[in-house]
Structure formats: structure tokens, C-alpha cells
Amino acid sequence: MTNNVTSNVTTALASLLIYDLIFLLVLFTIVALLSGTKKAAFAVMKRNFVGYFSNPTGYVFLCIFVFLTSVAAFWPYEFFTQNLATLDQLNGWFPLIMLVFIPAITMSIWAEEKRQGTDELLLTLPADDFDIVIGKYMSAAAIFTASLLFSQISTFVTLAILTEGQLDTGLIFTSYLGYYFVGLAMIAIGMVASFLTGNLTVGFVLGALFNAPLAFASLIKSVSPSQKIAALIGESGIARPFDDFGRGVISTSSVFYFVLVAAIGLYACMVLIGRRHWTGGKDGNTMAWHYIARVLALVVITGGAVVFLRNKDVVRVDFTEGKVSSLSPATKKLIQNLESDRKVVIDAFISKDIPEAYAKTRYELVNLLKEFRSEASAKGRELQVNLYEDIELFSDEAALAEERFGIEPVTRTVREQGAQTQKQLILGAAFKSGLENVTVPIFEYGIPVEYELVRSIDTVASGAKKRIGVAATDARLLGGTVMSGMSMQQVPRHLLMDELSKQYEVEEVDLNSPVSADVYAALLVVQPSSLAPPQFERLLDAVRSGVPVAIFEDPAPVGMSYITATGQPKQSPGGMFGGGGGPAPKGDIRQLWELLEVEVPGKAGMQGMYNPDVVWQPYNPYPALEDQSNPLWLFIDEEAPGSMPGQALSEDSPITSGMNQVLSIVAGAVIPRADSKLTHTEILRTGDPSGLVGGDKMRAIMQGQSTIEREDASLRANVPIAVTVEGDDIVEESTSDAEDSESADEKTVSTPGIRAVYVSDTDLMLPEFLMIRADPDTVADIKFQFQNVTFVLNCIDWLTKEFDFIEVRKHEPIFTSLRLIDSVRDEAQKNVRDRSTEFQGDYDGAIREAQESMQTRMKDLQEEIEKLQKKSGDGAVSRAELQAKLQRFQTQQELEQRKLDVKRTKLERDRELNIRDIQREADDRVTKIQNQVKAAAVVLPCIPPLVVGVIVFAARRLRERENISKSRLK
Structure with missing residues (x-):
């Protein structure tokens, strides 16, 4: 990397570390308060945290976590076809990764204590049940935090290199902050599974099963016959609240969701750890049902709070540096001025496989539609957004788009994996309010998306145009x-x-x-x-x-x-035949x-x-x-x-x-x-x-x-x-002409x-x-x-x-692309252009040389015919002899032209083959760079935790072998 790029990468990493430092200071403050007020809880947290990372197994799990996050972020081909420095691919796979990693952390929270018989020791500590539960929870959260920070830094460094330091630090930070809140919620639920069993394997399986509904709730729409039920269940999972974080937005509704889910899990743990106080009594069964009712009531209250707060954010901040998840002030003004009694409905359809050229448009369209929905709900405006995302071209949603709104798949020629291909995509939206409707069949990637949306909403909402x-x-x-x-x-x-x-x-x-x-x-x-x-x-x-x-x-x-x-x-129009009487x-x-x-x-x-x-x-x-x-x-x-x-x-x-x-x-x-x-x-x-x-x-x-x-x-x-x-x-x-000026009308x-x-x-x-x-x-x-x-x-x-529309056009979000790949691609294409120009010059020179050679060969025959023509005029040469010579000349000319055409065809074919080979070499070079990036991004982050794990394992074996006679070391 050049010095400038290295400086940009260093600056970007420093800005991320500042974000992380502030975040860690908040966590350290909480831990400090815990250590001062809840010493038993702090002792439990410290014991579990140190025990996890003093064991090589902990580093193995850390290595697996980093490996899985790196594979999910950089291995999918869509990462390079989108050419955007985002974590969209990791966002999609992260719930599945958490279903593996979180149970691996929580399975030993209590099950290991039961297996080793140390649970009774914990329960006899001078501490209440809350201290033990919160200590266990914070130890698991600390383990997860350390793993997440390691994954964040490795992922960020890879993206920073790919973007040559021009990375949206705010987007990466908020995405990982969202992962952190997801982990807090899933850890609390995983702890419930660990408190139910003394077997590590069963604890792992139960932890995955209990968290699965949160991870897969968004998929219910594909199997549920009722759209309303599907929407209700789908939005109860982690996908909807995490979506804000994944787009670079920190909102109070999303934070409240994860905090409330974690609170339910912790309360259930409190019930399970405290059941020893009442299970053996005469009212044991009654108390069991009592606490189950409490937990269910808490779930209902939490669900109601989540629904109530979902679209009523007290704070909603776009942390992205490019402001890709923000609406312009003019757009917010338009939404605020919408008539409350005139509902605007937006139906947007986006296919799953989008060409690279349309990736930014798709990303911006999805972000803006979600912000439209949030802004309208917060302001109490009647704006309904139905977003059909990642649909298949043959799906029911695609049929709905075509039949009801006239949004059909469009075909575009794109170059992917070194070949020109025809690809179909759906990227359109329909707007309706009352009898007014507007359809945008395709959002072309060069047209400002926000302007297109605002103009369409204004058209159907106002019903009148200037x-x-x-x-x-x-x-x-x-x-x-x-x-x-x-x-x-x-x-x-x-x-x-x-x-x-x-x-x-x-x-x-x-x-x-x-x-x-x-x-x-x-x-x-x-x-x-x-x-x-x-x-x-x-x-x-x-x-x-x-x-x-x-x-x-x-x-x-x-x-x-x-x-x-x-x-x-x-020019004068003139008459019937083009004539005219001079200029008009x-x-x-x-x-x-x-x-x-x-x-x-x-x-x-x-x-x-x-x-x-x-x-x-x-x-x-x-x-x-x-x-x-x-x-x-x-x-x-x-x-x-x-x-x-x-x-x-x-x-x-x-x-x-x-x-x-x-x-x-x-x-x-x-x-x-x-x-x-x-x-x-x-x-x-x-x-x-x-x-x-x-x-x-x-x-x-x-x-x-x-x-x-x-x-x-x-x-x-x-x-x-x-x-x-x-x-x-x-x-x-002006004053009237009345004589009495006092009574004049002005x-x-x-x-x-x-x-x-x-x-x-x-x-x-x-x-x-x-x-x-x-x-x-x-x-x-x-x-x-x-x-x-x-x-x-x-x-x-x-x-x-209409100044608002001017302001909307000015609001252009800034997207970060993979500049390293772009530079390699641009250099390869420049080489293609230069070599193509060289081959074209060789082709033109060869054709010109062939034409000159043909003219030279035909020159003598042409001169001979001209002489015969002169002699024919004097009667010295017979007409038959001249005709035979002309026939020979024509035959020879046709023969030479065929030779020239054959040579031209061969040269054209050679030129096209050479250009195709150069293009293939260029595409192959880009593909090799992409594969090298994938390998480095996946393998290199795994090395540090493995090395540390080996060192911890070696140090542990050395401690175990101390003060043992050599005769016993076998």
C-alpha cells in the first residue's frame, strides 16, 4: 500500500478505536459499580471470565467465532458483486452464527457447576440469587464482548484495506453494536437452558433451540397462511430491531427491545435458581404455576412495550458518515405535511439477485423506505410501506407486482465473472393515495432515489400539479x-x-x-x-x-x-416542392x-x-x-x-x-x-x-x-x-381624476x-x-x-x-465502495483499452498494407488495359482482344478482392481473439485478487487466537508438571 493509503487505514482504525474506547468505558463503569456494590457478583463474573480464557478451549471457540464471521462477511460472491463496504452478508448470517456461539458460551454457565458439584458452594455464598445470576450473566457478556471486539477489528482492517481507508466507521461500529445487543439477549435466554440441565451437550442443544425462534421469526412469512400473523410473529424476532443497527442507525426502540428480552431471560433464571426455596414445600406446585404466570405476564408486557415503542423513537441517530440512512429535511417536511386523513401506500418490490450497477440503488431504496416508515409512524402520518424484499422472479410477490402494479422484470446486460450475461431484476415501486397512483417500474441506478420517492409521494398525496x-x-x-x-x-x-x-x-x-x-x-x-x-x-x-x-x-x-x-x-417552410420566398x-x-x-x-x-x-x-x-x-x-x-x-x-x-x-x-x-x-x-x-x-x-x-x-x-x-x-x-x-382630492380613490x-x-x-x-x-x-x-x-x-x-425538490436532489448519500478492487479492475480495463488500441492499429496497418499490395499487383494490368484502350481507338487492337483483357482484369480484381476479404476476416478474428484473451486475463486478475482477499480475511484473523491458545495450553501443561518427579512423567 502507498503511504497515503496506509495513513487513511490508520486514521480509520483510530476512529473506530475511539468509538470502542467510549463503549468500553461505559462497560467498565458498570463493572466498577458492580464491584463496589455487588462484590459477590463481581467475584462470580471474574471467576468465570478468567476461567474461560485460561483454558485453551476458550481460544478455540474464539477462533471458530472469528472464522465464521469472516467467512460470512467476505466469502459470499455477493460481497464483491455489490461492491459496497457494508456488512450485509454478515448481517444475514449472524443469527445462525450466534445459534452456535452463544450456546457454546452459556452451556457451562450452570450445567458445569452442577457437573462438578460446585453449585452448592455458589449457593452458600453470602449473596442473594440476583448476585449469582447477574455475575454469571456479566461473565458471559464479557466473554462475548472480547470475542466480538476481536472479530470487529479483524473485519474492520480487512474492509479498511479494501476501501483504501475510505470506510464508513460509523456503519461498522453500529453494526457490531447491534451484534452486541443481539448477544446480550441471546445469552440471557441461553442461560435459562443451562439452568435447566446439568449436561453440557443438552445445555448447548437447549440453548440453540430456545434462541431459534428469535433468529428465525422473520422467516415465518414464507410458511404462514395469514399475512397479519406472519407480520406479527416476524417482527417479534431480532431481525426487525437489529435492522436499524445494521443500517447504521441507533434507535431507542431497538435498544429497548433487546434490553427487555434480556430482562425476561434473567428473570426466568432468577426463578429457576430460586426454585430451591419453594420446590420442596407444600405449596411447591402452586408456586411453580405462580412463577410461570409471572414470566408469561412479563413476556406479554414486554411484547406490548416493544410494539408501542417500535415506531416511537425518543432518539434516532444515523451514525453513518455518508448519511445513507437519513432523510433530507425537505423530505421530513413533506412527510409532516401529509394529510392525516389521506393514506399513502407504497408497495416496493426488489428481487433477490441484483447486478452490481444497481447495488447502491437497491441499498439506498431499502434504507429510505424503512426511514419513510419510521418517520411517518413517529409523526402520526398515514404512510404505509409494504416492502417485498429479496423476492424470486417466479414468486407470488413478483406475480403481484406485475398483475396489480405493472412492475415487470427488466433485463440488463451485465458483466459478471468474466462474461457478458443477460440478467433480469425487479426494482420498482407503486404509490397510491385515494384515486391517485404513480408507478416507478424501475429505479435506474443513475437517478436519485430519494427524489424519485419524494416526487411520487407528493404527486399522489397532493392530487394537483403546477x-x-x-x-x-x-x-x-x-x-x-x-x-x-x-x-x-x-x-x-x-x-x-x-x-x-x-x-x-x-x-x-x-x-x-x-x-x-x-x-x-x-x-x-x-x-x-x-x-x-x-x-x-x-x-x-x-x-x-x-x-x-x-x-x-x-x-x-x-x-x-x-x-x-x-x-x-x-428557413422558410416553402411550398410544395421546397421553394420559398426567402428566410422566415x-x-x-x-x-x-x-x-x-x-x-x-x-x-x-x-x-x-x-x-x-x-x-x-x-x-x-x-x-x-x-x-x-x-x-x-x-x-x-x-x-x-x-x-x-x-x-x-x-x-x-x-x-x-x-x-x-x-x-x-x-x-x-x-x-x-x-x-x-x-x-x-x-x-x-x-x-x-x-x-x-x-x-x-x-x-x-x-x-x-x-x-x-x-x-x-x-x-x-x-x-x-x-x-x-x-x-x-x-x-x-394611481389616483382618480376627481376634482376633490380628498375623496379620490387611490x-x-x-x-x-x-x-x-x-x-x-x-x-x-x-x-x-x-x-x-x-x-x-x-x-x-x-x-x-x-x-x-x-x-x-x-x-x-x-x-x-419548489425549493424542497431542489434540496432533496442535493441530498446524495455517500457510499463506500471496494476501492482496492476498483483500482485493480480499472487498471485491468485500461490495459484492455491500450492493448485493444494496439491490436486495432496492427489490424489497420495490415489491411492498409494488403490494399496497397493489391493495388500494386493490379497496377501493371491496369496500365496494360489503358494502352489497349488507346490502341483500340486507333483500330490497332481488335475489340475481342480488348474484351478478353477486360475480362481477365475483372477476374483478377475479384480474385484479389476475395484474397483481401479473406485476410480481413482472418485479421478481424485474430483481433477479436486477442482482445478476448486480454479481457479474460483482466477478469482473471480481478478474480485472483478477490480470492486472495477472501483467503486472507478468513485465515489471518484466526492465527492470533490460535497462537494465544497454544501458549496458554503450553503454560498450563508446564504448571501441571511443576514439582513432579521425572519418574512419574510418562
């Missing part, structure tokens, strides 16, 4: 036909409209009539310069009247080439700039047009795209050279605050005027160096015929390409001020960005970080003042 107007321009966002060249082109509905329709009522506005803010919450206008003059005037009137407007004006559209550029004349009239975009008090650098063009300059910036954060880099592709990123912190994506605006990266393609500049009376906020800015170039230079660069040369380019650092514009409300007072008229977003690019909102958002791995081995869709949605929400 209305967004989309201006009918050349962009045709809602679909339609546009003039392209000499023909009409059909434009499909933009994917962004489908995204907006989930939150707003979206309708097209032709601007043939005035637009009122009372009708539309906001207006979206893409390429307003393509509007006809009358429509353009109405747009200006709408902006003046305070209608919130999002404006996207592009000096050179690239992706949507049918959009008329700012400085280009608009366009609005003067400079009037809009004047109204918004912004400047757009450029120069005047022909026919009264204005050609804006375009912005360049030589920065590309994706090394895999170096061969395709273009300085006109603007990666707006805080990491760009010369970018000022909080300015590339302005922290002063809710739209861009908290965002990381936006890609703009061939954008113009928009600069607030120095003398402006409006409030401008530059929300997207380039870094340094950057600058401006004219249209001719731009086209040459796009065609690869020119590059940016600083000596002839306009240098300008931090060029803004998007701004928000705000103006104060206009208040006018009227106050308030007009909303300007509220607009101006973005000098339309390619920023291409449909491809929505596809990349859903599938960031669209291009192999490149994980795009573009947030273009979030930027556009934030612009609309800012205009409509």
Missing part, C-alpha cells in the same frame, strides 16, 4: 415537425418532457396570445430567437409582466441540429438581452442578424476521452484549472449549490451589464484558461481543421454561460419583477444526458458525472419556487 408552459419554437420539445433542408423532419417528444411531467402539468404554448403568470407557474423557452416577431414580442411582454421564464439560447446547436442558430436566418422573419434576440440587462459577446452578421461568440476551455476530466477532446466541450467543474471555489457552479444559487459537474457543448457567453439594476447570479462559469472565438473559427475547430491558438484567441477567464436574473416587484400608485398596483434563468446553450439538455443519468456506464469503463438533468430540473423548480 402547470408549466413550453413555448413552441424550433426545438419542438413536445414533438412535431420541423423544416430540415428541403424536407420536413419528424421530431420525437423530448425525454425531458416526460421527466417534467412526473412533477408538473406540461403543455405547449404557441405565444399567439399573451401569457399570464396566473396560468403558468413557469415558461420554458428553448431558442427564443427562432420565434416569429409577434410571438417574440409576447415573450418579452411575459418576461416584463413577471412570468418566470427559463431561456435556453444556443449560438450553435450541435445535438439538435434542426434548431436555427442565433445568428443564422430561419425572426425576433430580435438583442431585445431580450436588453430586457434582461445582459451582454452577449459577438459581432453583427448579415441580414441584421447577430452572431454570438462561443466559449472554449481546454479541460477534460475523463482520460478515456482524451482522443475525442474538444476545447468547445465545456466541462463546468470545480476541478477545472483556474476555477474559483464555489463559482464554477455557484454556491450562491440554489440551482447549482452542491452540484459537481455540468457539460455544455459549444455554448455562448452571457455577461451581466455593469450598470444593471437587476440582480444577476452567474451560475455556470468556465475556468482559466478559457476564452471566446468567432463562428468561423468555431466551425473549423468542430471539423478538426483548426485548434485553439492563444495568440489569436480572445483570452478571458471564468466566462459565465448561465445566469439567473431577478428584479424587485414593481409597485405603482389604487395600488403591484407587478411581479423579472424572474428568469438564461442559459447560452441548448445542447446542455440533450436527450442523451437523460440516458446517461439513468445509466452512467453507457460508455464502457467511463463513469460520467454529468448533472445536466439535475441542473435543468433545478432551474424549473427555482422558477416555480
Whole structure:
């Protein structure tokens, strides 16, 4: 490991040890109080604890426990396919491990005392029954604590190395804290089994049997015909209360559950150890039933308390560093504002086998749904969450999802274990409230899960949406036909409209009539310069009247080439045969700039047009795209050279605050005027160096015929390409013309001020960005970080003042991946790319050489035919001879072409085989690293307890052989 990684691992381990130290200080405080007030109990605890670890058998059990936890945590293949540094696999197997380990600890608690006859000695101590029981209990708890700490440290070190020190310490600590509480409850129940028998084997078996209902209660739903009974029994086990700990949350309801279960077990032990006082008396049988009734009453009271406290947490804290189990304040506000008389029901379906790309989405979805349920219950809101998790594709739950909600299995191509495979998965949810319903058939792994959930809940809960107007321009966002060249082109509905329709009522506005803010919450206008003059005037009137407007004006559209550029004349629809009467009239975009008090650098063009300059910036954060880099592709990123912190994506605006990266393609500049009376906020800015170039230079660069040369380019650092514009409300007072001013009616008229977003690019909102958002791995081995869709949605929400949704989008939980495996995989894939490029170059060279060789061989024959053709014109060569030569040439040409095709096919096959071999080597390397991690994680933690056990065994044998004559040592 590098020094940086070693430092990160050390820091992470130190933070865990601080957590553990605080935890141990609490335990030591309890033990200290016990030693001072209950000396007999402390003596019993010390005797049992020291006796356990002075025996080699104790270290064998410790070794087995560490081995089993390590196997459960790291051996399942799902650990690497999920690629998350969590303990999900161990969480699933831990109850089974405890069914083996806890009885191994508790079986000798009392049974061994009976077997050795030392129970009578304990009972004659100057101590009451409580001292003996609590002493035994705390000794077992201390043994379990020591074992758990050893397992925790070994597991943490393995995860820290795998994540290169970037580990969620809080999640690991709370998970093991949950294991600790599970152990406390199961130890108390296991002690009951030990008090019932004097046989160690029977004590072990009874301990496992008594704890089995707690461990397997969650599985009852698979065999119970009644869902209500299954839910009641299932939630009575340890799975539900432990779930909070396993997700990094410490809640009072979960702590109370384990404490109350442990209290029941300890009380039952008190009854069993105290039965010697009344079993021999005349009322022995009556007292037995009396105490049984007491225990049952305590169970009922505990069950009622657990149910009552389950969703009424006094304290609920998310200890995860990435806040993966927390709701944003805006989400909590939404839940609090839900109408109590309008129930919202969420049915979520998640299949068992999820591809690696969707692992984070699944993890986040499950966590958030459980937090939704807890938050709604705590606030008394009618929000019901039915979570069908780990379902099979052929199960009844899958059939329910398809038949009732239309959530069907989707197929995705994934690469697992070195091969491309088709995998089906279910990852969807249905939302219903009254007659309103929304279905999310698949949570794509690139879309923010919390935002998708909140938006769907708000839609069904409110039953009403704000209305967004989309201006009918050349962009045709809602679909339609546009003039392209000499023909009409059909434009499909933009994917962004489908995204907006989930939150707003979206309708097209032709601007043939005035637009009122009372009708539309906001207006979206893409390429307003393509509007006809009358429509353009109405747009200006709408902006003046305070209608919130999002404006996207592009000096050179690239992706949507049918959009008329700012400085280009608009093509007339023409007649039937494509003719026309010249360019169609366009609005003067400079009037809009004047109204918004912004400047757009450029120069005047022909026919009264204005050609804006375009912005360049030589920065590309994706090394895999170096061969395709273009300085006109603007990666707006805080990491760009010369970018000022909080300015590339302005922290002063809710739209861009908290965002990381936006890609703009061939954008113009928009600069607030120095003398402006409006409030401008530059929300997207380039870094340094950057600058401006004219249209001719731009086209040459796009065609690869020119590059940016600083000596002839306009240098300008931090060029803004998007701004928000705000103006104060206009208040006018008017007085009637009545002669008596005292009786005149005074009227106050308030007009909303300007509220607009101006973005000098339309390619920023291409449909491809929505596809990349859903599938960031669209291009192999490149994980795009573009947030273009979030930027556009934030612009609309800012205009409509839906700030809560902006805040929800900002709340992105941080997940820790296995960075060591990722780095090995990335290095292997880089090698695949490099070698593939090398093989492609060899292939191209071989093909080029073969083509040149063919042309050389055919050249002499071609020259001979040309000579014959000349002689044929003079009559020196017969037509038959020329025809025969031409036939021979054609035959030879076909033969050479077949040779070339055969060679091309062979070279292609060799190239594909070589690339496949390289890919297989890369996959094999990743698999070997994974296997090495598994072996090290399982074997290495077992060595220390074995070594200590051997040392203890040797020391014990030496003590036994002391003062014994050699003649007796045989």
C-alpha cells in the first residue's frame, strides 16, 4: 500500500478505536459499580471470565467465532458483486452464527457447576440469587464482548484495506453494536437452558433451540397462511430491531427491545435458581404455576412495550458518515405535511439477485423506505410501506407486482465473472393515495432515489400539479415537425418532457396570445430567437409582466441540429416542392438581452442578424476521452484549472449549490451589464484558461481543421454561460381624476419583477444526458458525472419556487465502495483499452498494407488495359482482344478482392481473439485478487487466537508438571 493509503487505514482504525474506547468505558463503569456494590457478583463474573480464557478451549471457540464471521462477511460472491463496504452478508448470517456461539458460551454457565458439584458452594455464598445470576450473566457478556471486539477489528482492517481507508466507521461500529445487543439477549435466554440441565451437550442443544425462534421469526412469512400473523410473529424476532443497527442507525426502540428480552431471560433464571426455596414445600406446585404466570405476564408486557415503542423513537441517530440512512429535511417536511386523513401506500418490490450497477440503488431504496416508515409512524402520518424484499422472479410477490402494479422484470446486460450475461431484476415501486397512483417500474441506478420517492409521494398525496408552459419554437420539445433542408423532419417528444411531467402539468404554448403568470407557474423557452416577431414580442411582454421564464439560447446547436442558430436566418417552410420566398422573419434576440440587462459577446452578421461568440476551455476530466477532446466541450467543474471555489457552479444559487459537474457543448457567453439594476447570479462559469472565438473559427475547430491558438484567441477567464436574473416587484400608485382630492380613490398596483434563468446553450439538455443519468456506464469503463438533468430540473423548480425538490436532489448519500478492487479492475480495463488500441492499429496497418499490395499487383494490368484502350481507338487492337483483357482484369480484381476479404476476416478474428484473451486475463486478475482477499480475511484473523491458545495450553501443561518427579512423567 502507498503511504497515503496506509495513513487513511490508520486514521480509520483510530476512529473506530475511539468509538470502542467510549463503549468500553461505559462497560467498565458498570463493572466498577458492580464491584463496589455487588462484590459477590463481581467475584462470580471474574471467576468465570478468567476461567474461560485460561483454558485453551476458550481460544478455540474464539477462533471458530472469528472464522465464521469472516467467512460470512467476505466469502459470499455477493460481497464483491455489490461492491459496497457494508456488512450485509454478515448481517444475514449472524443469527445462525450466534445459534452456535452463544450456546457454546452459556452451556457451562450452570450445567458445569452442577457437573462438578460446585453449585452448592455458589449457593452458600453470602449473596442473594440476583448476585449469582447477574455475575454469571456479566461473565458471559464479557466473554462475548472480547470475542466480538476481536472479530470487529479483524473485519474492520480487512474492509479498511479494501476501501483504501475510505470506510464508513460509523456503519461498522453500529453494526457490531447491534451484534452486541443481539448477544446480550441471546445469552440471557441461553442461560435459562443451562439452568435447566446439568449436561453440557443438552445445555448447548437447549440453548440453540430456545434462541431459534428469535433468529428465525422473520422467516415465518414464507410458511404462514395469514399475512397479519406472519407480520406479527416476524417482527417479534431480532431481525426487525437489529435492522436499524445494521443500517447504521441507533434507535431507542431497538435498544429497548433487546434490553427487555434480556430482562425476561434473567428473570426466568432468577426463578429457576430460586426454585430451591419453594420446590420442596407444600405449596411447591402452586408456586411453580405462580412463577410461570409471572414470566408469561412479563413476556406479554414486554411484547406490548416493544410494539408501542417500535415506531416511537425518543432518539434516532444515523451514525453513518455518508448519511445513507437519513432523510433530507425537505423530505421530513413533506412527510409532516401529509394529510392525516389521506393514506399513502407504497408497495416496493426488489428481487433477490441484483447486478452490481444497481447495488447502491437497491441499498439506498431499502434504507429510505424503512426511514419513510419510521418517520411517518413517529409523526402520526398515514404512510404505509409494504416492502417485498429479496423476492424470486417466479414468486407470488413478483406475480403481484406485475398483475396489480405493472412492475415487470427488466433485463440488463451485465458483466459478471468474466462474461457478458443477460440478467433480469425487479426494482420498482407503486404509490397510491385515494384515486391517485404513480408507478416507478424501475429505479435506474443513475437517478436519485430519494427524489424519485419524494416526487411520487407528493404527486399522489397532493392530487394537483403546477402547470408549466413550453413555448413552441424550433426545438419542438413536445414533438412535431420541423423544416430540415428541403424536407420536413419528424421530431420525437423530448425525454425531458416526460421527466417534467412526473412533477408538473406540461403543455405547449404557441405565444399567439399573451401569457399570464396566473396560468403558468413557469415558461420554458428553448431558442427564443427562432420565434416569429409577434410571438417574440409576447415573450418579452411575459418576461416584463413577471412570468418566470427559463431561456435556453444556443449560438450553435450541435445535438439538435434542426434548431436555427442565433445568428443564422430561419428557413422558410416553402411550398410544395421546397421553394420559398426567402428566410422566415425572426425576433430580435438583442431585445431580450436588453430586457434582461445582459451582454452577449459577438459581432453583427448579415441580414441584421447577430452572431454570438462561443466559449472554449481546454479541460477534460475523463482520460478515456482524451482522443475525442474538444476545447468547445465545456466541462463546468470545480476541478477545472483556474476555477474559483464555489463559482464554477455557484454556491450562491440554489440551482447549482452542491452540484459537481455540468457539460455544455459549444455554448455562448452571457455577461451581466455593469450598470444593471437587476440582480444577476452567474451560475455556470468556465475556468482559466478559457476564452471566446468567432463562428468561423468555431466551425473549423468542430471539423478538426483548426485548434485553439492563444495568440489569436480572445483570452478571458471564468466566462459565465448561465445566469439567473431577478428584479424587485414593481409597485405603482394611481389616483382618480376627481376634482376633490380628498375623496379620490387611490389604487395600488403591484407587478411581479423579472424572474428568469438564461442559459447560452441548448445542447446542455440533450436527450442523451437523460440516458446517461439513468445509466452512467453507457460508455464502457467511463463513469460520467454529468448533472445536466439535475441542473435543468433545478432551474424549473427555482422558477416555480419548489425549493424542497431542489434540496432533496442535493441530498446524495455517500457510499463506500471496494476501492482496492476498483483500482485493480480499472487498471485491468485500461490495459484492455491500450492493448485493444494496439491490436486495432496492427489490424489497420495490415489491411492498409494488403490494399496497397493489391493495388500494386493490379497496377501493371491496369496500365496494360489503358494502352489497349488507346490502341483500340486507333483500330490497332481488335475489340475481342480488348474484351478478353477486360475480362481477365475483372477476374483478377475479384480474385484479389476475395484474397483481401479473406485476410480481413482472418485479421478481424485474430483481433477479436486477442482482445478476448486480454479481457479474460483482466477478469482473471480481478478474480485472483478477490480470492486472495477472501483467503486472507478468513485465515489471518484466526492465527492470533490460535497462537494465544497454544501458549496458554503450553503454560498450563508446564504448571501441571511443576514439582513432579521425572519418574512419574510418562
